[in-house]
Amino acid sequence: MNASNKRAVTVGIFIFVGIAIIIMAVLTLGGQRKTFVSSVQVSALFKDINGLQAGNNIWYSGVKIGTVKKIEFTGSESVKVLLNVQEDYTKFIHSDCKAKIGSDGLIGNRIVVLFGGTPTAPALAAGNVLNVDNGISTDDIMNTLQTNNKNLVGITDNLKVISTKLASGEGSIGKLLNDESLYNALEAVSQALRQASSNTQQITANLNNYTAQLQKKGTLANDLVSDTVIFAQLRSTVRQLNQVASTANGVVTDLKGASSSVNTALSNDSSAVGVLLHDTASAENLRQIIYNLQTSTGKLDEDLEAAQHNFLLRGYFKKKAKAAKKAADAAVKQ
Amino acid sequence: MKTAKPNINYDEIVIDIKGLYKSFGSNHVLQGVDLQVHQGENVVVLGRSGTGKSVLIKIISGLLYPDQGKVNVLGQEVPDLDEYALRDLRRQIGFSFQNSALYDSMTVGENLAFPLKRNTRHLSSSKLRKSVEAVLEAVGLSQTLHQLPSELSGGQRKRIGIARTLIMQPKIMLYDEPTAGLDPITSTDINNLINEVQQRYSTSAIIITHDLTCAKTTGDKIAMLLNGNFVKQGSFQDVFNTEDPVIHSFYDYNFIQ
Amino acid sequence: MDSTNWQPEKPVISKKIDQFFITIYQVFLFIRKFFREVFRMPFERGEFIRQCYQIGYRSLALITLTGFITGLVFTKQSRPSLAEFGATSWLPSLVSIAIIRALAPLVTALICAGKVGSSIGAELGSMRVTEQIDAMEVSAINPFKFLVVTRVLATTVVVPMLMAYTGFIGMLGSFLDVHLNEATSIQTFFQAAFEKISFLDFGASMLKAIVYGFTIAMVGCYQGWNANQGTQGVGKAANVAVVVSMFFIFIEEIIIVQVINFFR
Numbered sequence: 069m070n071a072s073n074k075r076a077v078t079v080g081i082f083i084f085v086g087i088a089i090i091i092m093a094v095l096t097l098g099g100q101r102k103t104f105v106s107s108v109q110v111s112a113l114f115k116d117i118n119g120l121q122a123g124n125n126i127w128y129s130g131v132k133i134g135t136v137k138k139i140e141f142t143g144s145e146s147v148k149v150l151l152n153v154q155e156d157y158t159k160f161i162h163s164d165c166k167a168k169i170g171s172d173g174l175i176g177n178r179i180v181v182l183f184g185g186t187p188t189a190p191a192l193a194a195g196n197v198l199n200v201d202n203g204i205s206t207d208d209i210m211n212t213l214q215t216n217n218k219n220l221v222g223i224t225d226n227l228k229v230i231s232t233k234l235a236s237g238e239g240s241i242g243k244l245l246n247d248e249s250l251y252n253a254l255e256a257v258s259q260a261l262r263q264a265s266s267n268t269q270q271i272t273a274n275l276n277n278y279t280a281q282l283q284k285k286g287t288l289a290n291d292l293v294s295d296t297v298i299f300a301q302l303r304s305t306v307r308q309l310n311q312v313a314s315t316a317n318g319v320v321t322d323l324k325g326a327s328s329s330v331n332t333a334l335s336n337d338s339s340a341v342g343v344l345l346h347d348t349a350s351a352e353n354l355r356q357i358i359y360n361l362q363t364s365t366g367k368l369d370e371d372l373e374a375a376q377h378n379f380l381l382r383g384y385f386k387k388k389a390k391a392a393k394k395a396a397d398a399a400v401k402q
Numbered sequence: 403m404k405t406a407k408p409n410i411n412y413d414e415i416v417i418d419i420k421g422l423y424k425s426f427g428s429n430h431v432l433q434g435v436d437l438q439v440h441q442g443e444n445v446v447v448l449g450r451s452g453t454g455k456s457v458l459i460k461i462i463s464g465l466l467y468p469d470q471g472k473v474n475v476l477g478q479e480v481p482d483l484d485e486y487a488l489r490d491l492r493r494q495i496g497f498s499f500q501n502s503a504l505y506d507s508m509t510v511g512e513n514l515a516f517p518l519k520r521n522t523r524h525l526s527s528s529k530l531r532k533s534v535e536a537v538l539e540a541v542g543l544s545q546t547l548h549q550l551p552s553e554l555s556g557g558q559r560k561r562i563g564i565a566r567t568l569i570m571q572p573k574i575m576l577y578d579e580p581t582a583g584l585d586p587i588t589s590t591d592i593n594n595l596i597n598e599v600q601q602r603y604s605t606s607a608i609i610i611t612h613d614l615t616c617a618k619t620t621g622d623k624i625a626m627l628l629n630g631n632f633v634k635q636g637s638f639q640d641v642f643n644t645e646d647p648v649i650h651s652f653y654d655y656n657f658i659q
Numbered sequence: 660m661d662s663t664n665w666q667p668e669k670p671v672i673s674k675k676i677d678q679f680f681i682t683i684y685q686v687f688l689f690i691r692k693f694f695r696e697v698f699r700m701p702f703e704r705g706e707f708i709r710q711c712y713q714i715g716y717r718s719l720a721l722i723t724l725t726g727f728i729t730g731l732v733f734t735k736q737s738r739p740s741l742a743e744f745g746a747t748s749w750l751p752s753l754v755s756i757a758i759i760r761a762l763a764p765l766v767t768a769l770i771c772a773g774k775v776g777s778s779i780g781a782e783l784g785s786m787r788v789t790e791q792i793d794a795m796e797v798s799a800i801n802p803f804k805f806l807v808v809t810r811v812l813a814t815t816v817v818v819p820m821l822m823a824y825t826g827f828i829g830m831l832g833s834f835l836d837v838h839l840n841e842a843t844s845i846q847t848f849f850q851a852a853f854e855k856i857s858f859l860d861f862g863a864s865m866l867k868a869i870v871y872g873f874t875i876a877m878v879g880c881y882q883g884w885n886a887n888q889g890t891q892g893v894g895k896a897a898n899v900a901v902v903v904s905m906f907f908i909f910i911e912e913i914i915i916v917q918v919i920n921f922f923r
Contacts, residue, residue: 083684
C-alpha cells in the first residue's frame with residue numbers, strides 16, 4: 069500500500085512538472101514570434117523612434133524580414149534599436165541600406181523599414197550598424213498637411229479680396245462691369261452714329277438728284293459741270309464722306325466685338341486670370357476710343373452742315389426749298 | 403423446509419475464501435476471513451453496519467481488490483483474473499444491490515434486457531423479449547414492463563434488481579442487504595423470493611444482512627462477522643444457541659427492534 | 660497482518676500535497692483508460708447517438724439565445740469606439756473576427772461546461788452513489804466504455820458543431836444591430852464579415868472547440884465516476900465538474916492561442 073502510494077505520488081509529480089514545463093514553454097515561446105528561425109542581429113541609431121516597440125516588424129520592399137529585438141538609450145536623443153533579421157533574407161539586403169521608422173497604415177503599428185543599398189555592397193551581416201534616414205513619418209505628413217492648410221487659407225483670403233474688389237468696381241474688370249457712364253457713352257455714340265448715317269443717306273440721295281439735273285442743259289448745274297475743277301472737288305468730297313461713313317461702321321462693329329468678347333471672357337472661368345491681368349490702361353484706351361468716335365461724328369455733322377452752306381450748292385438748296393414750297397402751295401390750292 | 407435437488411452436488415465448493423484481509427486506510431474491515439460456500443447453499447453473513455459485509459461480496463465479484471488472501475470463485479482466483487476473464491466469471495454471478503441500482507434512464511424492460519443484450523451476441527428480439535418476460539414473471543411483476551424505476555415501490559425495485567441478475571442465469575447470487583429499508587411484509591416476500599430463486603435456478607448464494615428474520619428464513623448456514631472476522635459459523639440454531647455475549651447482544655438488539 | 664502492528668502511512672511530502680499529486684496520477688490513469696477503451700471494439704453506437712442528441716439538442720435553445728445576444732451586444736458596444744474613427748463599416752469584419760476566433764468557442768464551451776459538464780457529473784455521480792456503475796460492472800458490462808467513452812466522444816463531436824452554430828447565430832445577432840443602424844444588406848454584411856476570416860481562424864476555433872468538448876466531458880466524467888458516497892457527492896461532483904472544466908478551458912484557451920500564433 070505504502071509502495072503503491074509512493075509510486076502514485078511520484079508519477080503525479082512527474083506529470084505535473086511535465087505539463088508545467090510544456091505550458092511555460094508555450095507561453096514564453098508564444099511571446100516571441102519566429103523563435104525557431106535563425107536570425108542575424110544588426111542595429112541602428114535613431115533620434116526618434118516614434119513609439120516603436122520590441123517585437124514590431126521589419127520590412128524590406130514591403131516584405132517582413134524580421135522583428136525588433138530590443139530598444140535601448142545610448143545617450144540623450146539617441147536610441148539604439150537592435151534588429152533581428154531572418155538569415156534567409158540577409159543575402160538580398162546590402163549593408164549600406166538605410167533604416168527608417170514607418171507604419172503599416174495610418175494608425176497602424178510602427179515598423180522599421182529598410183530600403184536602398186547598392187548592389188555592389190556586401191550582404192547584411194551580424195553586427196552591422198545601419199544608416200538612418202529620418203524619412204517621412206506620419207508626424208511629417210501631418211506637418212506638411214498643416215502647411216498646406218495655411219496656404220489654402222491664404223489663397224482663399226486673396227480670392228475673397230479680389231472678388232470684393234470686383235464687386236466694388238475696382239480695377240479694369242471692375243470698372244468695365246460697374247461703370248454706368250461708359251455704357252451710357254456707348255449708347256450715345258451709337259445714337260450719334262445712327263444719326264450720322266441717316267444724314268449721309270439723305271446727302272447721297274440729294275447728290276443723286278443733283279447729278280441727274282447736271283445732264284439737263286441750261287441749268288446752273290450743267291454750267292457747273294463744264295467746270296471740271298469744281299466737279300472733281302465735289303467728287304472727292306463725296307468719296308471722303310463715304311469713307312467716313314464706312315469707318316464709322318467699322319468702329320461700331322469693333323465695339324460690338326469688343327463688348328461680346330468681354331462678355332465671353334467674363335463668363336469663361338478659365339480666362340479669369342487673364343482678365344485679371346488687364347490693367348486700367350486698357351479701360352482708359354477704350355474710353356479714349358469712344359471719345360474719339362464722339363468727336364469724329366460731331367465733325368462729320370459739322371462737315372455736312374458746311375456742305376449745306378457751300379455757295380456752290382446754295383442755289384440748288386434754295387430751288388429745292390422753293391419747289392417744295394410750290395408743291396406745298398399747290399397742294400394747299402387743290 | 404427446503405427440498406434437495408438431485409442435479410446439485412452439495413459437497414462441491416463454489417466459493418472458497420481463505421485469510422482475506424482488506425483495509426481502507428486505518429479502517430481494517432476484514433482481518434483474515436475464511437468462508438466456504440457449497441453448491442446450492444444459501445450462506446447468510448450477519449453483522450453490524452460498517453463491519454465490512456458488503457466489502458466481502460464486492461471482493462468476491464471483483465469490484466474490490468483484497469489486500470491479502472485467496473478468493474476462489476468457481477475454481478478461479480478472482481484477484482488474479484484479467485479484465486476479460488473477470489467479465490466471463492461475472493456472467494455467472496448475480497449481484498443484488500442494497501438500493502437495487504436500477505438504471506434510472508431506462509424502463510424496467512430495458513433494465514432487464516440491458517445485461518443480456520450486451521453479453522449475448524446475435525440475440526433475436528423475440529428471444530430477448532421472452533427472457534425478459536420470463537424473469538419478470540418469476541419475480542411476479544409482469545405488469546411493470548414499461549414503467550420507469552422511479553415509478554416503482556422499494557419492494558418492486560428490489561424484485562426487479564433480482565430479476566435483472568437472474569436473466570443471466572447465474573450460478574452464484576450475492577444479495578447485499580435484500581430486506582434493508584422494507585416493511586416486514588415486503589421483507590417476507592423478498593425472503594420467499596430468495597428461497598424461490600435458490601430452488602428454481604439452483605443457485606448458491608451469499609446473503610448479507612443484519613435482519614435476523616431474513617437470516618433465519620433464507621440461510622442454510624449463518625456466518626457471524628464481528629471485528630473483521632467470522633466469530634461463529636453454522637446453522638441459525640447453532641449460532642444463536644451460544645452464551646457468547648457479543649452475539650447475544652446482537653440477537654437481543656434485533657428482536658427489541 | 661494485525662491491527663497492532665499497523666502504522667500510519669508515511670506521506671511522501673505531506674498529506675495534502677501527496678493527495679494533489681495522487682489526484683493528478685488518477686486523472687492520468689483515467690485519461691489513459693479512455694484512450695485504451697476508445698479504440699476497443701465494440702463501439703456503443705446507440706448510446707453514442709443518444710448522448711449526441713442529449714448534449715447537442717438539449718443545449719441548442721440556451722446556445723441560440725446566448726450566441727445571439729453575444730453577437731448583438733458585442734456589436735452594440737464596439738460601435739462607439741469605431742464610430743470615433745468613422746469606421747463603423749469595419750464592424751462586420753471586426754465582429755466576425757472576434758466571434759469566430761474567440762467568442763464562439765469560448766461562449767459555447769462555457770455554456771456547455773455549465774449545462775453538459777454539470778449534467779454528466781451529476782448523472783455519473785448519482786449512478787456511482789446508487790451503485791448503478793457497480794451494477795453494470797458485475798453484470799459483465801464495461802461501464803467505462805458504456806458511460807464515459809460515449810459521453811466524451813459525443814461531447815467532443817457535438818461542441819464543435821455547437822461552436823459553428825453559435826458563431827452563425829452570433830453573426831446574425833451582429834447583423835441585426837448593423838442592419839438597424841447602417842441598413843446594411845445581409846449579403847454585404849456577410850461578404851464584409853467573411854473577407855477577414857481565414858481558414859486558419861475557423862480551423863483554430865474548431866480545434867479549440869474539440870479540446871474544450873473533450874475537457875468538459877472528461878472533467879464531468881472523472882468527477883462523476885469518482886463521486887463519493889451519498890447524495891452530497893452528486894452535487895459536489897456536478898459543481899466541481901463545472902468549476903474545474905471552466906478553469907481548464909481558460910488555461911487551454913491561452914495555450915491554444917499561443918500555439919496557433921506560431922502558424923499565423
